[in-house]
Amino acid sequence: xxxxxxTPLSSPVTLGQPASISCRSSQSLVHSDGNxxxxxxxxxxGQPPRLLIYKISNxxxxxxxxxxxxxxxxxxxxxxxxxxxxxVGVYYCMQATQYPFTxxxxxxxEIK
Amino acid sequence: xxQLVQSGAEVKRPGASVNISCKASGYTxxxxxxxxxxxxxxxxxxxxxIINPSGGSASYAQKFQGRVTMTRDTSTSTVYMxxxxxxxxxxxxxxxxxxSSAYPWGQGTLVTVSS
Numbered sequence: 339x340x341x342x343x344x345t346p347l348s349s350p351v352t353l354g355q356p357a358s359i360s361c362r363s364s365q366s367l368v369h370s371d372g373n374x375x376x377x378x379x380x381x382x383x384g385q386p387p388r389l390l391i392y393k394i395s396n397x398x399x400x401x402x403x404x405x406x407x408x409x410x411x412x413x414x415x416x417x418x419x420x421x422x423x424x425x426v427g428v429y430y431c432m433q434a435t436q437y438p439f440t441x442x443x444x445x446x447x448e449i450k
Numbered sequence: 451x452x453q454l455v456q457s458g459a460e461v462k463r464p465g466a467s468v469n470i471s472c473k474a475s476g477y478t479x480x481x482x483x484x485x486x487x488x489x490x491x492x493x494x495x496x497x498x499x500i501i502n503p504s505g506g507s508a509s510y511a512q513k514f515q516g517r518v519t520m521t522r523d524t525s526t527s528t529v530y531m532x533x534x535x536x537x538x539x540x541x542x543x544x545x546x547x548x549x550s551s552a553y554p555w556g557q558g559t560l561v562t563v564s565s
Contacts, residue, residue: 375550379495386543386558387495392551430495434550438511439485441495 340364340433344442350450357418359445361431366411368435375434378407378416381444382427390429391416423449452476454484454546454556461562467534470559472546479527480504482549486520486531488542489558498544501529536563 341364351357367374378391389398391407394414404419418425426449431442457471472484485500499510501520508520519532529546541563546556 377552379552386545386555387552388555389551389553392553398551398553432495432552434552437500437509439497439500441487441497444494 339438340367340436340440342431342433342440342442344429344431344445346445347443348446348448350448351418351421352450353423354420357421357425357447359416359429359431359447361409361414361416361442363412363414363433367433368411373435374410376407376409376414377432377434378405379430379432380425380427381430382424387430418447421447421449452548452554454548454554456544456546456556456559459560459562461564462536464537464563464565466536466563467532468536468540468561469530469532470544470546470561472529472531472556474503474527474529474548479522479524484522484529484549485547486518487545487547489545490539490542493542498531503527503529533561536561538563 343362345360349357367376374394376394379387380390381387390401395407406417408415428444428446430444455473460468462468480503483500483502486498488496498514501508503522510518517534522529543558545558
């Protein structure tokens with residue numbers, strides 16, 4: 339199974355300041371079809387996860403442009419350019435390149 | 451709009467089985483795989499398995515092999531997940547999710563296993 343390792347576990351951030359989350363996979367996430375199926379999910383308290391970013395860097399419809407994804411191969415990053423109060427929650431990276439799909443352990447973003 | 455709507459909360463005794471439904475709407479049911487993810491209280495996300503609504507073939511995480519069955523009904527655009535031999539460790543929120551881009555997620559079904 340592909341192991342997804344996220345850092346940090348927790349990220350206390352001042353409102354308006356940037357935040358960055360790293361995700362590393364135990365093997366390359368490049369699929370045989372050439373795509374890299376690395377998604378970023380946000381889970382607000384008491385809600386299901388929701389898609390933010392798919393295939394490394396594609397922002398999903400309605401996601402604010404302060405969220406951006408980057409990376410390649412085995413190293414990926416989610417950045418929030420200016421954290422707002424509504425961004426509080428747990429963020430997960432997820433690989434959908436190979437069965438079983440696997441998730442990072444989550445990064446809790448909270449306001450300082 | 452594209453959505454997945456799951457069945458309601460369940461309370462089960464240890465050793466029992468649970469069957470959760472996930473009804474898809476807003477798109478052609480047979481064109482996207484659907485998979486199941488669970489989340490124990492206060493924990494992270496765990497992938498259980500995936501089904502191809504077109505042919506009905508399924509693939510399961512090794513952890514759940516022999517205990518989980520995923521089926522679909524194309525006439526109602528519904529996917530089902532049955533988990534048997536329940537223990538307290540199966541108490542969790544269960545989500546259905548569409549496709550490799552993980553959109554959308556169902557609202558979740560809470561399964562509580564308690565004697």
